[in-house]
Amino acid sequence: MEIKLLNYTKDPDGICFQTAKICYQSKSNDKEGLLNKIIKAGHLSILEHASFTFLIKDISRVASHQLVRHRIASFTQQSHRYTKATGFFTPEKIQQDAQAKEIFNELTKKALSVYEELLNLGLPKEDARYILPCSIVSDIIVTMNARELLHFFTLRTCQKAQKEIQDIAIEMLKICKKEAPIIFKNAGPPCTRGRCYERKPCEDINQIRHFFAEL
Structure with a gap:
């Protein structure tokens, strides 16, 4: 598996900050403070103005079927109608x-x-x-806005998610945190921001929280 950021909105934190200032007619110059306040309040439409495009190579059809369930996104996948299939993903x-x-x-x-x-x-x-079995690999290009990425990371970085897509989501989150450290500061599974909503929570929640805090 290989993940590459192909394109993204220049200064994602900055454009979302400017959007927030317009929305609330705020005169604040505290970018992190205003964004944290609005994200915590759940007023996430401001995040739709920043987008990220990823190339994900050698993803199995199992994982890509899970990925495309995130419908507020754009996907272009290698076509096995026209290209020869090669290689398999082994869990x-x-x-x-x-x-x-x-x-x-x-x-x-x-x-x-x-x-x-x-x-x-x-x-x-x-x-x-x-x-061909579902383990056959292909390449896919994914574009999501920051709001959908936060939702994607909430679901797919959780340890209850399947391992392949969990690994993909974590690598994408690493990239997003580098380019937009304010927006994605607290991104990750629900347990990193409060309680776990799974019927059987993980036993090592403190370790999980530490992992994402240091990501």
Whole structure:
């Protein structure tokens, strides 16, 4: 997996601060104070004026299906109708289990072999791809505004999220914190800002809070 920031609104904190000043006719020059106050109050429309575009490489179809459920965003994914499928994502727990890894690799290797056979028979890629498992990887470009990113990070950096998309979200958050440290100062799972809303909260919430505070 590789994540790259392709483009973003110049000075995201600054544009959102200016938007907040217009909205509230504020004469404040305290950028961090005003933004923190408004974000805490939940008046998040000001954050929609800053956007970020990411390239995510080698994401599985499992994770991309979860990603595109965030509908207030724009997505362009590598098309397996027109490009040849190559490579698979192996989940961490499968990688750590020698027997499971062997079974997994055997199946994905067979699937790719059958895919190649279908292509050699003259079938179009859009039909041959039906044989491929959801672990097949592709590249995707994602554009989200800062408001949607905060929502995305709330859901997908949580330890209850699936590991692959959790890793993707954390890497995206690292990038966002670098470019917009005020907006994303407290971004992360709900437990970093208060109580956990899961039925069975994680046992190491203090460690989780420390991790995101130092991210």
